Amino acid sequence: MVLSPAGKRQLLRGRWVDDADDAGARVAVVGGPGSHLVASMAAADVLIDVPAAATRLDEGAEVITWPL
Numbered sequence: 001m002v003l004s005p006a007g008k009r010q011l012l013r014g015r016w017v018d019d020a021d022d023a024g025a026r027v028a029v030v031g032g033p034g035s036h037l038v039a040s041m042a043a044a045d046v047l048i049d050v051p052a053a054a055t056r057l058d059e060g061a062e063v064i065t066w067p068l
Contacts, residue, residue: 013040
């Protein structure tokens with residue numbers, strides 16, 4: 001689960017997750033929200049868009065991503 005402040009759009013660092021069950025593409029959040037976390041930036045291969053209207057995203061929620 002990802003929590004987000006109301007009214008604030010966020011772009012989180014993420015990583016593609018290999019889905020052995022072929023149930024569809026999945027991403028996982030990498031690191032925390034701080035911009036100073038260089039190691040998590042290096043581990044990320046996508047950006048995850050958390051819309052301003054969302055205050056939480058549960059596991060399995062559909063999200064927009066951008067490959068890095």
